[in-house]
Amino acid sequence: MKKSRLYTPGPTPVPPQATLAMAQPIDYHRGEAASAVVRRCADALKTVFQTSSEVAILTSSGTGAMEAAVVNLLSAGDKVVVVESGKFGERWGEIADAYALDVVRIAVEWGESVGPAAVERELNRHADVRAVFATLCETSTGALHDIRALGELARCADALLVVDAVSALGADEMRMDEWAVDALVSCSQKGLMTPPGLAFLALGPRAVEASSSAALPKFYFDYGKYMANLAKDTTPYTPAISLLYGLDVALDSMMGEGIDAIYARHARIGRATREGVKATGLSMFPRVPANTLTSVRLPDTLDGKALLRDLRATHGMVFAGGQAHLAGRIVRIAHLGWMDDYDALVAVAALERGLAGMGYPVAIGSAVQAAQVALAT
Amino acid sequence: MKKSRLYTPGPTPVPPQATLAMAQPIDYHRGEAASAVVRRCADALKTVFQTSSEVAILTSSGTGAMEAAVVNLLSAGDKVVVVESGKFGERWGEIADAYALDVVRIAVEWGESVGPAAVERELNRHADVRAVFATLCETSTGALHDIRALGELARCADALLVVDAVSALGADEMRMDEWAVDALVSCSQKGLMTPPGLAFLALGPRAVEASSSAALPKFYFDYGKYMANLAKDTTPYTPAISLLYGLDVALDSMMGEGIDAIYARHARIGRATREGVKATGLSMFPRVPANTLTSVRLPDTLDGKALLRDLRATHGMVFAGGQAHLAGRIVRIAHLGWMDDYDALVAVAALERGLAGMGYPVAIGSAVQAAQVALAT
Numbered sequence: 001m002k003k004s005r006l007y008t009p010g011p012t013p014v015p016p017q018a019t020l021a022m023a024q025p026i027d028y029h030r031g032e033a034a035s036a037v038v039r040r041c042a043d044a045l046k047t048v049f050q051t052s053s054e055v056a057i058l059t060s061s062g063t064g065a066m067e068a069a070v071v072n073l074l075s076a077g078d079k080v081v082v083v084e085s086g087k088f089g090e091r092w093g094e095i096a097d098a099y100a101l102d103v104v105r106i107a108v109e110w111g112e113s114v115g116p117a118a119v120e121r122e123l124n125r126h127a128d129v130r131a132v133f134a135t136l137c138e139t140s141t142g143a144l145h146d147i148r149a150l151g152e153l154a155r156c157a158d159a160l161l162v163v164d165a166v167s168a169l170g171a172d173e174m175r176m177d178e179w180a181v182d183a184l185v186s187c188s189q190k191g192l193m194t195p196p197g198l199a200f201l202a203l204g205p206r207a208v209e210a211s212s213s214a215a216l217p218k219f220y221f222d223y224g225k226y227m228a229n230l231a232k233d234t235t236p237y238t239p240a241i242s243l244l245y246g247l248d249v250a251l252d253s254m255m256g257e258g259i260d261a262i263y264a265r266h267a268r269i270g271r272a273t274r275e276g277v278k279a280t281g282l283s284m285f286p287r288v289p290a291n292t293l294t295s296v297r298l299p300d301t302l303d304g305k306a307l308l309r310d311l312r313a314t315h316g317m318v319f320a321g322g323q324a325h326l327a328g329r330i331v332r333i334a335h336l337g338w339m340d341d342y343d344a345l346v347a348v349a350a351l352e353r354g355l356a357g358m359g360y361p362v363a364i365g366s367a368v369q370a371a372q373v374a375l376a377t
Numbered sequence: 378m379k380k381s382r383l384y385t386p387g388p389t390p391v392p393p394q395a396t397l398a399m400a401q402p403i404d405y406h407r408g409e410a411a412s413a414v415v416r417r418c419a420d421a422l423k424t425v426f427q428t429s430s431e432v433a434i435l436t437s438s439g440t441g442a443m444e445a446a447v448v449n450l451l452s453a454g455d456k457v458v459v460v461e462s463g464k465f466g467e468r469w470g471e472i473a474d475a476y477a478l479d480v481v482r483i484a485v486e487w488g489e490s491v492g493p494a495a496v497e498r499e500l501n502r503h504a505d506v507r508a509v510f511a512t513l514c515e516t517s518t519g520a521l522h523d524i525r526a527l528g529e530l531a532r533c534a535d536a537l538l539v540v541d542a543v544s545a546l547g548a549d550e551m552r553m554d555e556w557a558v559d560a561l562v563s564c565s566q567k568g569l570m571t572p573p574g575l576a577f578l579a580l581g582p583r584a585v586e587a588s589s590s591a592a593l594p595k596f597y598f599d600y601g602k603y604m605a606n607l608a609k610d611t612t613p614y615t616p617a618i619s620l621l622y623g624l625d626v627a628l629d630s631m632m633g634e635g636i637d638a639i640y641a642r643h644a645r646i647g648r649a650t651r652e653g654v655k656a657t658g659l660s661m662f663p664r665v666p667a668n669t670l671t672s673v674r675l676p677d678t679l680d681g682k683a684l685l686r687d688l689r690a691t692h693g694m695v696f697a698g699g700q701a702h703l704a705g706r707i708v709r710i711a712h713l714g715w716m717d718d719y720d721a722l723v724a725v726a727a728l729e730r731g732l733a734g735m736g737y738p739v740a741i742g743s744a745v746q747a748a749q750v751a752l753a754t
Contacts, residue, residue, distance in 0.1 A: 004402070006402070006405060008405045010615060011402070011403045011615065011618060012405075013402065013403060014402075014403050019400050021727070022400070022619070025381065025383070025391075026383060026391050027381075027383070027695075028385045028695050030696070031689075031695070053488060059437055059438050059441075059573070060437050060597065061436050061597075061614040061615045061616070062614070063596070063597050063613075063614040064436075064597045098595060098596040099594045099596075100594065131456075143510065151555050189403075189615060195617065195618060195619035195620075196406070196436070196615045196616060196617050197436055197574040197617030217475050217477065217593070219444050219471065219475040219476075219744070220437065220438075220444045221597075230388045231400065236440075237438040237439070237440040238387060238388065238439070238564075239438070239574075240573050240620070241388060242399070242573075242620075243619075243620075271494075275640055312408075312661055318404075318405050318408070320405075
């Protein structure tokens with residue numbers, strides 16, 4: 001018998017009740033039942049986004065929603081500040097380049113979180129910045145960013161703050177309206193416990209105003225069309241209707257738990273995972289780790305790719321490795337979405353045994369003990 | 378007990394074995410199992426598209442793939458000819474407008490199919506046409522287009538032929554390479570028997586060459602990124618992995634049946650449906666009906682919307698109505714994808730009873746008899 005457990009930072013496991021909902025016979029997306037699902041999802045998403053604004057539901061990956069934010073808010077040549085602290089921050093920059101924006105990059109070492117002072121400096125240097133692009137949890141490193149601080153700075157500079165909360169939404173705290181975030185992007189396959197295929201874009205009032213004069217070309221990602229259709233509880237194009245059924249069930253479960261309880265659960269299992277890692281003698285890769293995933297820095301003497309292969313083959317554990325220059329140098333353990341205390345404990349237990357199997361000197365049991373203490377207190 | 382049957386021209390019913398495949402636990406999209414699925418789907422899609430070119434797999438609705446065709450082939454100001462014979466032909470025009478192309482429209486009355494001479498005239502009038510945009514089956518009317526004839530004309534004029542085969546792929550005959558189609562677009566939720574959420578774009582050699590100089594801005598829909606990743610059996614962004622599992626099973630079933638047998642099955646059930654409709658005394662709305670769906674022209678005295686409501690409420694039949702100015706004036710019965718002779722017979726039977734229920738004078742049994750004869754001979 002072999003069990004497989006998925007701990008990648010997207011896709012994440014899907015609860016069986018959502019899987020069952022997606023196995024229903026396909027229904028016509030313009031019928032009453034589908035409209036009720038669209039409306040319920042849109043309402044619950046407002047709570048997850050912590051916003052009073054409507055949330056557009058796109059059929060695409062999270063990258064599609066990132067592009068939607070860019071093309072709906074800006075015009076060619078607009079100056080923007082992009083915080084690049086990893087692969088996904090860099091993606092904001094790549095999209096901005098593709099649309100010929102005037103990009104001011106803030107290059108942050110991978111694993112670091114941007115200092116608000118660095119953003120303030122660029123905003124002071126460039127009076128004409130239209131938007132600041134940032135990332136809540138940089139999935140490639142596991143670093144958390146102080147979005148609230150960036151929100152204040154952007155508001156003072158009369159720039160829009162656009163945030164990628166793809167991996168962290170429904171895991172790390174994220175309060176769109178309270179933190180003055182103007183545009184927030186996420187997708188289905190992370191904290192929202194649904195398979196990949198749906199993405200979300202919420203625009204606050206300042207962003208909606210900006211969208212009316214944004215001249216970048218767009219069609220499929222045109223925010224206005226999504227809003228006009230959402231007002232009628234539908235979508236402009238055929239949505240991934242089976243995934244919407246699953247999302248509806250997953251969001252219902254999230255509404256039952258409550259957003260603050262969701263943040264607290266992820267904080268608890270994130271802390272417990274970190275305590276477990278520390279007990280092995282290893283350290284976290286990011287200076288400010290998110291609760292979404294734990295990135296573990298591996299010793300130079302350890303073959304990180306072999307460790308991942310062994311964890312998958314021998315222990316059935318699917319962790320993620322490092323991306324780009326971090327390949328083989330870090331292990332990323334996601335504990336977001338449909339994850340509880342015991343899932344976190346199991347991940348730590350497997351890491352400990354995997355490390356021991358690679359000859360790394362670890363006192364077997366010390367990591368699970370430390371994690372267990374953190375979970376129970 | 379109430380059974381519901383879905384006859385809309387997308388989404389279409391999903392076979393249970395595909396549903397079961399999609400109910401598997403979610404797997405990491407960068408793992409070996411996912412790569413094998415991507416490769417199998419990409420290979421089978423080449424057969425469905427009848428092309429030796431690679432087929433890009435996008436996570437979006439079909440409209441996303443239409444936009445992908447536009448942005449990957451053209452530059453702002455390029456002159457294009459758009460055949461508009463219904464809602465989806467008009468969508469080509471809307472996308473072209475959104476990207477500031479120089480659009481020459483051929484307006485065809487809804488229900489008609491464009492005459493090749495009309496396209497030839499515009500190609501002769503405008504020597505600098507870069508691309509012709511057409512539709513295999515115009516889903517809003519049920520009209521089939523002579524793509525082979527347009528392929529010859531476009532090739533002679535050194536223009537690219539771009540075809541929307543969204544609803545008709547895997548139903549009506551469509552031979553991309555043989556018919557000189559340069560770019561072909563489709564999606565998962567029609568003939569391919571999979572829920573909505575995946576879309577496909579194949580570019581032939583001339584289109585690939587054009588894509589290297591196409592200057593329209595793009596990121597999520599950048600064909601080059603999909604090809605670079607497909608060469609490694611993966612996708613540039615997280616795909617709708619559960620839908621890919623389903624598509625893999627659906628395509629396997631299509632490969633087992635064979636593309637010519639699929640065309641023949643749809644031709645048979647399309648003809649039988651039309652014979653059934655004729656036996657009620659009604660006529661087809663399009664002059665050249667596709668085998669993908671049958672559009673029935675309703676008498677002016679009959680309340681088409683009430684008929685649809687009754688068919689759904691009393692008979693569990695989900696047919697589609699008319700779009701735009703055709704609302705209430707036509708009924709659209711799709712018989713594509715996971716549909717056999719008996720599904721077609723049942724649709725005709727329900728139409729007959731629905732019409733009788735609305736007071737329309739129909740000899741009950743005559744339509745099913747006519748359909749049955751057509752099916753059995």
